[in-house]
Amino acid sequence: MNPERTQPLFSLKVPATTANLGSGFDTLGMALTLYNIFSVSRLLPEGEFACDVSGEGMDELQDAKSNMVISSYLRACREWSLPPRGFHLEGCNAVPLNRGLGSSSTAVVAGVVLAGLIAGKEIPEAELLRVTTLIEGHPDNVVPCFLGGMTVSCWDGTKLRYVKLPALPDDLCVVAAVPDFQVHTEDARKILPESVPFKDAVFNVSHASLLCAAWAMGRWDLLRVGMDDRLHQSHRARLFPGGEEILTRIRQHPDCLATAISGSGPTMIAIVKGPAGQLSSEMCRIFTAGGVASHFFVLNSSQSGTVVERGQV
Amino acid sequence: MNSSVKRIDLDRDCIHVVFLGLPNIPGGAAKIFGALCEQGVSVDMITQNTMRGGRSDLSFLIHRDRLEEVIPICREVSDSVNAQGVSFATEVAAITVRLEAGSAETPQVLAKMFSTLAGAGVNVEIINSTLSGSEGAAVVCIVSLTRAEEGLKALREAFEVNP
Numbered sequence: 001m002n003p004e005r006t007q008p009l010f011s012l013k014v015p016a017t018t019a020n021l022g023s024g025f026d027t028l029g030m031a032l033t034l035y036n037i038f039s040v041s042r043l044l045p046e047g048e049f050a051c052d053v054s055g056e057g058m059d060e061l062q063d064a065k066s067n068m069v070i071s072s073y074l075r076a077c078r079e080w081s082l083p084p085r086g087f088h089l090e091g092c093n094a095v096p097l098n099r100g101l102g103s104s105s106t107a108v109v110a111g112v113v114l115a116g117l118i119a120g121k122e123i124p125e126a127e128l129l130r131v132t133t134l135i136e137g138h139p140d141n142v143v144p145c146f147l148g149g150m151t152v153s154c155w156d157g158t159k160l161r162y163v164k165l166p167a168l169p170d171d172l173c174v175v176a177a178v179p180d181f182q183v184h185t186e187d188a189r190k191i192l193p194e195s196v197p198f199k200d201a202v203f204n205v206s207h208a209s210l211l212c213a214a215w216a217m218g219r220w221d222l223l224r225v226g227m228d229d230r231l232h233q234s235h236r237a238r239l240f241p242g243g244e245e246i247l248t249r250i251r252q253h254p255d256c257l258a259t260a261i262s263g264s265g266p267t268m269i270a271i272v273k274g275p276a277g278q279l280s281s282e283m284c285r286i287f288t289a290g291g292v293a294s295h296f297f298v299l300n301s302s303q304s305g306t307v308v309e310r311g312q313v
Numbered sequence: 314m315n316s317s318v319k320r321i322d323l324d325r326d327c328i329h330v331v332f333l334g335l336p337n338i339p340g341g342a343a344k345i346f347g348a349l350c351e352q353g354v355s356v357d358m359i360t361q362n363t364m365r366g367g368r369s370d371l372s373f374l375i376h377r378d379r380l381e382e383v384i385p386i387c388r389e390v391s392d393s394v395n396a397q398g399v400s401f402a403t404e405v406a407a408i409t410v411r412l413e414a415g416s417a418e419t420p421q422v423l424a425k426m427f428s429t430l431a432g433a434g435v436n437v438e439i440i441n442s443t444l445s446g447s448e449g450a451a452v453v454c455i456v457s458l459t460r461a462e463e464g465l466k467a468l469r470e471a472f473e474v475n476p
Contacts, residue, residue: 016398034398037334039366054366055334055397092366094333094397178400180457277380281403288404293457295329295402298384 007311008039008090010117012110015148015302016095017102018176018262018269019140022227023207029102029140030150031302032174036103037092038069038110043118044086056093056103064089068104072111072135073118079131082119098182100263105141108132109306113146117308130160141263148305152212165215168271168301172220175270176262177246177283180293183239188264191235200230223258223271224251233261240266241290246283253279272298317418318472319449323465324407327357328380329438329455330387331372334397335361341394342371348390354379358441358453368397372439374455377403405438406461407453410468414449425471426452433467435460 014036019029036056044050049064064070069089077084095103112132116123125146132142139153143162153162168174211226213219237243243261246268251259255274262269272279280296287294335341342361349356356373363369375383380403391399410426412419423442430437439455456464469476 033392035334037366037368037397052366054368055370090366092334092368092397275381275384277384277401280384280401281380284402284404288458291459293459294404295331295400297398297400298388299398300388 008041009043009311010114011037011039011309011311012113013037013307014106014110015145015305017105017141017145018174019102020232020261020263022233022258022260023204023211023229024140025229025231026138026140027154027208028150028152028211029144031144031148031305032176032299033302034095034101034297034299036095036106039090040087040114040118041090042088044088046084046086048086049089051089051091053091053093056095057097060097061091068107069111072108073115075135076112076115076131080115080121080123082115082121085118087118096178099178100261100265100267101176102141102145102263105136105145108135109142109145113306113308126160129162133160144305146306148303149301150215165212166218167303172257172271172273173276174299174301175272175276175280175283175296176267176299177280177287177294177296178267179240179242179287181240181266183265185264187239188236191239192232196231203230220257227258227260236261236265241292242286243268245286249286250279250283253282255279317413318410318422318474319413320411321465321468321472321474322409323461324409325458326377327374327405327407328377329372329374329402329405330383331370331400332391332396333370333400334368335371336395337367337369344394345371345390348386349383352382352386354383358439360439404458405455406458407455408461408464408468410452412450419444419450423452426468429467429471430454430464433463435464
């Protein structure tokens with residue numbers, strides 16, 4: 001305990017997300033009960049920034065010039081013609097970095113939300129999400145990260161439409177098995193084909209539609225089929241040891257409702273009904289067999305999304 | 314020097330639990346270990362790291378047999394203590410090096426132990442030690458299962474200890 005520590009001006013609790021869910025490439029995403037905390041300890045003159053990062057990425061993210069919370073804040077200030085007041089940022093990161101659990105989206109959402117908070121300007125939800133999507137390039141992490149829950153997003157490069165689906169029931173949980181392995185974004189993009197056969201496009205449209213309808217109606221028995229995909233998973237699962245085996249083997253487990261690559265990997269998720277320990281351990285054993293260390297989280301869907309606490313300004 | 318090392322063992326039955334970003338206010342550890350105690354769950358190697366930003370990570374080991382009970386307890390307590398999350402590592406093992414009681418060579422053994430593990434490419438995730446006592450000193454290293462056998466073999470060769 002540090003009695004000297006003063007209350008931050010603003011503190012943001014921002015959830016991890018799992019996106020690209022099966023058939024819902026660039027469309028479906030869910031906020032998870034694993035959080036990064038970003039706090040503004042004091043304001044600084046315009047253009048002056050400092051940051052202190054602990055936990056995940058503490059070696060890579062200390063430089064204020066390249067910190068994504070600060071760059072997103074500056075971008076949002078430009079979008080909304082707000083004065084870019086400087087600040088001292090403290091980040092306590094628990095979301096694994098570059099593992100497909102939306103760590104960069106937590107930074108983008110935090111930066112954009114801070115732009116409005118520091119300027120004292122109320123930004124409408126839809127506009128805030130438009131700017132976060134513009135920065136991130138796709139909506140399926142930033143939208144659930146801000147709103148919470150499971151969301152369906154549609155982005156045409158200019159306009160964003162989104163719907164928040166009902167919450168995952170309490171008796172279901174999300175296992176996220178995180179290998180100690182990084183998939184480079186460039187490799188994850190390059191491995192996807194330029195075009196897909198018409199029948200595969202139809203396959204994904206029908207399965208993504210089924211997945212959304214099943215989620216909306218609570219037909220959890222249909223998740224496994226609804227998450228089947230022919231656009232990205234079979235390609236990306238080859239980029240890291242254990243990916244293909246987890247997709248095919250873990251989904252046969254009686255307690256497993258569905259499996260998917262989280263984001264562009266290498267984290268793998270399973271939606272589970274019942275005790276999660278045995279299934280989670282099996283996912284990690286598959287990573288070990290591939291020579292990669294790993295750990296896992298057993299999570300719920302975070303319904304609150306990004307939560308802001310204000311201190312004494 | 315090698316005669317002071319009595320035994321080197323590998324235990325694959327441990328699981329590493331980490332509460333991430335526990336707020337540095339009184340009561341967090343009490344809630345966690347109180348809830349585990351209520352279910353009769355024993356823990357070992359409790360470690361709390363110093364972090365900035367008013368939060369720290371708290372980790373401990375449990376026996377593999379208790380995982381299914383411990384997961385829901387930890388998830389519930391994580392919410393109630395406002396931690397940032399809780400992670401579980403099942404693919405770990407504990408390598409224990411035991412020394413003769415009263416050995417004066419502990420610093421040399423430690424130096425050789427860690428340089429041997431490093432030479433075998435084994436990253437140590439947690440270190441715990443009992444360097445005094447009538448039973449002799451013991452040093453426990455938690456390592457990934459992916460490298461545990463290599464670490465055990467390298468240590469047994471370095472200290473000329475038979476299984």
